[in-house]
Amino acid sequence: MSRARRGTGAVRGPASALTSFLAGLGVQPSAPLTTWGNSTAINGQLAADGPVIDPTAELDPAGAVTARNVEAGPSTVADGKRARSASMNSDDLDAPVQHDSLQAVGEFMTCAECDKQFTVTAYTKPRPKGGHLCVPCCYALGIDPFAKAKVKKVAKKAPQKEARTVKRFEDRRGAPGLGDICIQIIGKYIEDVEQLGDIGHVNMDKVCRIISRGRLLTPETAQLFYASDREELVMYDCTRLVHESYLAMANLCPNLYTLRLHYCGQLTTDALVHISRLPLRIIELYGPFLVREAGWKALFENCNLESFLITQSPRFDLALLENLLAQCPQLKHLRLDEIGKLDNAFLPLIAQFPLISLDISSPTHHLSDEAFVLPSTVQSLTLLDHPELTDEILPTIAKLPLHTLKLSLMPELTDAGVATLFQTLTNLSHVDLEKGHDLADAALISLIESSAATLTTLSILGWREVSSDALAHLTRCVKLTQLNLGWCRQVTDFLLKDLLDACPDLNTIYVWGCNQLTDAAPRRRGVKIVGIETHSL
Structure with a gap:
């Protein structure tokens, strides 16, 4: 340039x-x-x-x-x-210019103490009498010029309340009895109790329920329930019991006739072999995941079982069912619930037992209509979660002398097919048809026509299409004690009142999802109405 x-x-x-x-x-x-x-x-x-x-x-x-x-x-x-x-x-x-309000960072301000200009920073401190201070004046007044500013705590917003409120109408029958209060105290301080003494089997069972609810059933507290004269033992939560606990149970309760163990995931094959030396007739196990073939065979060979009830046992297979049939041919009660290897091949063997009650629910392999066969002596039948079974199995069920029927989670059943079934089956006392999506008026009216005088418990949860006229027929079931009407959309306050008036033994009604019910729903002393929903704006 x-x-x-x-x-x-x-x-x-x-x-x-x-x-x-x-x-x-x-x-x-x-x-x-x-x-x-x-x-x-x-x-x-x-x-x-x-x-x-x-x-x-x-x-x-x-x-x-x-x-x-x-x-x-x-x-x-x-x-x-x-x-x-x-x-x-x-x-x-x-x-000189006075600024009471703090300027932006990087701008100039006049110190309120010495009237000199300074550059505003994130650490600029206010003067107690007004204005802001430069760094030298902060030191002169004993103020740390580089201290972090205190952040004001912002009050947390209160959680938004859910518009829906659920009320449970429950009758409280006065003060609890002295015995119940004592049992609750025992359950609370169970780890400090050395012995329970002779408080009776009924109260002993109550104590076991209470401590199991709090997961307090340990190898130490479990010994309080062992006794040489006990013929029946129910442990409601065995989660914390170990291998030695089951060995002690068999040694200290040599006369057990009935044994029920819930959540027994730590029950081993060796422990079951040791338990099989007891004179057991009834055994119920929930979650025996670790038991293998040797344990089951020892149980079948040593115990003349009348009732074999297991849930969630992945190692129980067809060969073990054949062994059970050979060793316990007079078995009366069988439950194979959530058994991973259960399939159509199990049904012919099951049909050879003289069973009174049968529960084959939630198998991993779905059963088919062609292989469906049942013992002709079954009086209580539970079939849960069989998505491929259709109306073709209903004629087989209609031939059974049933008083209890549970056909839940079977979406292929039709309203007309179930209505025809109830024209044959009569005098049923317990019926569970939960989530029968296509079931409606014909099935309900047919059931009431055949079993109104004997029906005590009924669940039609999920029958969305059933009409108010069909529901009105429930007032004819005068012996009802428990009723589940969940998600039946036509349930109203008037229907509820009619049921309470017509069924004197009714003690529990479930009405989840019945959105026509209001706060004005009627109630009666001694009856729990569970699931009434109210909506507020």
């Missing part, structure tokens, strides 16, 4: 940081802008938003000076806070 161009005033010389900062705010210098090394004023014109125009010399684009660098006025790069300083000129810099 030639020196002649520099002499024309087209190139602006270096400026101080303060001058650059004020120019950014749009503050005009009190003296005319001069060129670098030349005290004469610029003779050229300033473009509105362009370089300095010198009529006598060619402008250097690299050294152009724009009007926004010189003239005061609104700046396109200045924000709202900086626009307030547009009316300032250079003469105002010498006059």
